Amino acid sequence: MEVYLLILLVLMILGSLYSLHARDLLSAVISYGIVGFGLVLSFLFLQAPDLAIVQVVVEVITLIIMIAVIKNTSREELPRQTNYKIAINFIIILIFAVVFFYIFNRMTGMLSEFGDHFTRMATPYIEGSGKTGSANLVTGIVFDFRAYDTLGEATVLFTAVIGVLTILRIKGRKKEE
Amino acid sequence: MRGMTIIVRKITQLVAPVIFLYGLYIIVHGHLTPGGGFAGGVIMAGAFILPILANGSILPNLRKEEAGLELMESAAILGFLIIAGLGLLFSGSLIFFSNFLHKGILGKLVSAGFIPIENIVVGVEVCAAMTTIFIALTVFSEEVPK
Numbered sequence: 001m002e003v004y005l006l007i008l009l010v011l012m013i014l015g016s017l018y019s020l021h022a023r024d025l026l027s028a029v030i031s032y033g034i035v036g037f038g039l040v041l042s043f044l045f046l047q048a049p050d051l052a053i054v055q056v057v058v059e060v061i062t063l064i065i066m067i068a069v070i071k072n073t074s075r076e077e078l079p080r081q082t083n084y085k086i087a088i089n090f091i092i093i094l095i096f097a098v099v100f101f102y103i104f105n106r107m108t109g110m111l112s113e114f115g116d117h118f119t120r121m122a123t124p125y126i127e128g129s130g131k132t133g134s135a136n137l138v139t140g141i142v143f144d145f146r147a148y149d150t151l152g153e154a155t156v157l158f159t160a161v162i163g164v165l166t167i168l169r170i171k172g173r174k175k176e177e
Numbered sequence: 178m179r180g181m182t183i184i185v186r187k188i189t190q191l192v193a194p195v196i197f198l199y200g201l202y203i204i205v206h207g208h209l210t211p212g213g214g215f216a217g218g219v220i221m222a223g224a225f226i227l228p229i230l231a232n233g234s235i236l237p238n239l240r241k242e243e244a245g246l247e248l249m250e251s252a253a254i255l256g257f258l259i260i261a262g263l264g265l266l267f268s269g270s271l272i273f274f275s276n277f278l279h280k281g282i283l284g285k286l287v288s289a290g291f292i293p294i295e296n297i298v299v300g301v302e303v304c305a306a307m308t309t310i311f312i313a314l315t316v317f318s319e320e321v322p323k
Contacts (some may be wrong), residue, residue, distance in 0.1 A: 007196075049211040053203070057219040061307055064226060068314050133280035133289040134208040142213065143292045147274035150295075151257065154302055155214075158254050161306045168317040 005042055012038040025075050029066045033059065050138045189231035197224035204300035210290045214296040225308045234315050235311025239317045250305035255297045260291055285289030 013033030022028040036059035044051040125141050134140035142150055180186065204211075204217030227241070264275040281288030 050216070053212050053216040054214065054219070057216055057223065061219055061223060061226070061311075064230070065256070065311055072314070077231060130283075132276065132292065133283060134292050135284045135289075136208050136210060136213070138211070139208045139213045139292060139296070140289070141209075143295045144274070144276060147261065147295070150299065151261065151274075154257055154299060156256055157303065157306045158250065161250065161309050164310050164313055168313050 001045060004045055008042050008045075023077055025070050025077055026067065028077075029063065029070060033063050036062070050136075079084045181231050186231050189227050193224050193227050196227065197221055198276070200224060200300075200304070204296055206286070207286065207296040207300075208292045209286070214299030215303055217296075217312050218300040219307055220297065221304040222307030222311075225304070226311050229315065230246035239312055239316050240256065243309060243316060246305045246309045246312070250302055250309065253305065256297065257302070260295060260298065264291075 012035045015031045019028040019035075034053065034159075040052050040056045040059065043049075043055060049159040125145055126137065130171060132140035132144040134144070143157070200217045200220035200223075202217075203212035203220060204214055207213035209244070222269055230311065250300040261274045264277050265271060268277040276290040278290040280290050287293070
């Protein structure tokens with residue numbers, strides 16, 4: 001099980017690295033899809049079908065929208081300005097890596113083994129799941145115990161759509177004048 | 178955006194209703210099986226996006242569709258808030274989002290109080306949002322005058 005997850009993780013890292021360095025933006029977007037679909041498979045291996053369904057569908061729609069954007073704009077990446085202050089960049093990366101690993105080690109050192117359940121918050125939800133009357137525990141939590149979070153999510157989506165419409169429309173109007 | 182060949186258009190015509198039905202199934206059975214409003218809504222949005230990709234964009238139709246979708250999205254999020262407020266009125270206790278309908282038998286299609294209704298409302302909202310973003314990207318790029 002963990003071997004499969006490790007293979008998926010390596011594939012996802014390779015895909016994201018390639019999408020960073022690809023000259024063609026279309027191939028960058030498609031190789032970024034490797035990350036999304038690898039995430040779908042790891043959700044399935046970790047027994048979370050709810051998340052896997054959402055992730056696979058959102059990944060497909062996002063790929064379609066990104067490809068639509070690329071078809072409407074340009075396929076080639078803009079020429080990148082190279083910064084030759086290698087020493088400063090190297091020092092910054094080194095400091096960041098040391099700080100990151102120190103904090104990561106401190107924060108994850110007290111957790112239990114990978115795969116063990118650590119559900120101090122979720123235990124009351126699981127025990128009270130009969131109160132919602134929903135056979136699917138995840139929906140029971142999302143739409144009953146945590147309905148405020150769902151309202152927030154829906155509002156974020158609504159705001160995002162209004163933002164997209166506003167930005168795109170102003171751009172169209174400016175060229176008219 | 179230009180349309181595709183007749184093979185793609187015909188297959189889209191056959192496949193899109195099935196995708197729509199599957200999304201509907203995921204939404205309605207959200208409280209019984211994995212899935213729910215968000216996943217089903219995005220699947221239904223896929224059923225709307227597929228014909229636009231295959232047939233190409235006919236601008237007047239798309240503009241009409243976009244106006245309808247904006248109305249649908251706003252109505253859906255308002256409906257979500259109204260359902261939450263009805264919990265305040267009818268449940269006896271003063272709790273926002275309290276489940277005021279009858280719970281029913283666990284595992285039946287009509288059960289779990291207002292969770293299925295919330296699922297449907299959220300599904301409509303997500304479907305309208307996703308389709309609006311896609312239509313905005315295709316319509317507004319062709320709308321700009323030369």
